Amino acid sequence: MDTDDLRKSYIEIVASVREYMEEQLRLGFLETELREPEKKLPYADFDLPNLTADAESCTKCPLHETRNSVVFGVGDTSADLMFIGEAPGADEDKQGEPFVGRAGQLLTQIIEAGMKLKRSDVYIANVLKCRPPGNRNPASDEVETCSPYLIRQIELIQPKVIVALGSFAAQMLLGTKTGITRLRGEFHDCQVAGLNFPPHKKPPVVMPTYHPAYLLRNPNAKRDVWEDIQQVMAFLTDG
Numbered sequence: 001m002d003t004d005d006l007r008k009s010y011i012e013i014v015a016s017v018r019e020y021m022e023e024q025l026r027l028g029f030l031e032t033e034l035r036e037p038e039k040k041l042p043y044a045d046f047d048l049p050n051l052t053a054d055a056e057s058c059t060k061c062p063l064h065e066t067r068n069s070v071v072f073g074v075g076d077t078s079a080d081l082m083f084i085g086e087a088p089g090a091d092e093d094k095q096g097e098p099f100v101g102r103a104g105q106l107l108t109q110i111i112e113a114g115m116k117l118k119r120s121d122v123y124i125a126n127v128l129k130c131r132p133p134g135n136r137n138p139a140s141d142e143v144e145t146c147s148p149y150l151i152r153q154i155e156l157i158q159p160k161v162i163v164a165l166g167s168f169a170a171q172m173l174l175g176t177k178t179g180i181t182r183l184r185g186e187f188h189d190c191q192v193a194g195l196n197f198p199p200h201k202k203p204p205v206v207m208p209t210y211h212p213a214y215l216l217r218n219p220n221a222k223r224d225v226w227e228d229i230q231q232v233m234a235f236l237t238d239g
Contacts, residue, residue, distance in 0.1 A: 041194045042148040048077055048156050051149065055129050061145045063130035069096035073125035073153055080236055081121075082159040082204070083107065084150065085211060086168035087128035087138050098124045103212035107165075110212070114226065115233055123157050125150060127172050138168055147172055154204065155196055161232050162190065162204045166211030173206050183208040184228055187235070207232050 043051055056070045071088035074097050083099075091101035099107045108119050128138050128146050150172075154162070164170035167180040174183065175191035187205040197203050209228040210221050 041151060041196070043152040044196070046152060048153070051152050051156070055149050058129070058149075061130075061142050063128070063132060063142060066133050067130040068093045070129050071096055071098050071126060071131070072129055072149075073123060074098060075119070075123035076121055077123065077157055079121065079123040079157060080160040081117075081232070082123045082125065082154065082157060082162045083111075083165060084162055084169045084173070085124075085126045085165040087126050087135075088131040089135050089213075090131065093131040098126050099212070102216060106212040106215060110225070110229060114229055123153075123159065125153055127169055143168070143172055151192055151195060154190075154192070158197065158201050159204045160202075161235055162206045163229070163232060164206050164208040166214065170206070170208035174208070180208055180210060184210065184224065185231075187231070205235070 043054065046054065052072050055072050058064060058070065069088075069092075071092045085099065088098060089101050089103070091104070092098055098104070107124070111117050111119050111122060127143055127150055129149055130146075132138055132142070162173060164173050164183075167183075170180055170183050171177060173190055173192060174188050175193070176183070184207075187207055190203050190206050195203060207228055209225050210218075215222050215225060
C-alpha cells in the first residue's frame with residue numbers, strides 16, 4: 001500500500017471514529033464520561049454547626065489578626081427572611097453578634113416596630129464575618145474569601161427574601177457594581193454563582209435597601225427604606 005493509500009485509509013478511520021463519537025454523544029451514551037465534573041462550592045457538605053465552627057477558626061485573610069470575635073450570624077435558621085449587611089462593626093466585634101450597635105438598634109426597630117416581627121424570627125448576617133480595622137469598607141479580596149460562608153448560609157437557611165443592607169451586600173448578591181441608590185426599591189433575582197437550592201424551593205429574591213448606618217447619617221432616607229420593607233412584607237404575605 002503506497003503513501004497516498006495509507007493517508008486515505010487514515011482519514012477514513014478518523015472520520016468513522018468522529019461519526020461514531022458524535023452519534024454516541026447525541027444519544028447520551030457518553031454524556032457522563034465526557035462531561036466536565038461539576039465543581040462544588042466550598043463548604044457544600046457542611047451543616048450550619050460545622051460551618052460556624054469553621055468560620056470561627058478561619059485564618060484565610062488578614063482580618064483574623066485584628067478581630068476579637070467571628071460574627072457569623074444570628075436568628076431563625078429556617079427563616080423566610082434574611083437581612084445581610086456588609087461587615088461587623090466595633091460593637092459586633094466585641095459581642096460576636098451582628099447588628100447590635102446603633103445601626104443594629106435601628107434595624108431591630110424596623111423588624112419589630114415596623115414589620116411586627118421578633119428579631120429572632122429572621123436571620124441576620126454579614127458578607128464579612130470579621131471586622132475590618134477602623135470600620136473601613138470591605139476589600140474585594142476579603143469579600144471573595146469570605147463570601148462562600150454566606151453562600152452556604154443562604155443554602156442552609158433557604159429564605160424566600162433577602163434584604164441586602166447597603167451596596168456591598170447588594171453588589172455581592174446581585175453580581176453587579178451598580179450603586180444602592182439605583183438598585184433599591186425593587187426585587188432582583190439572586191445572582192450568586194453556584195447557589196444550590198432544592199428543586200422544590202425557589203432561590204430567594206433580593207431587595208436592596210440602604211444600610212441602617214446610612215440612615216443614622218441621612219434620616220430622610222428612612223422613608224425609602226420603609227417603602228422597600230413594605231414591599232418585602234407584601235411579598236412574604238402573598239407568598
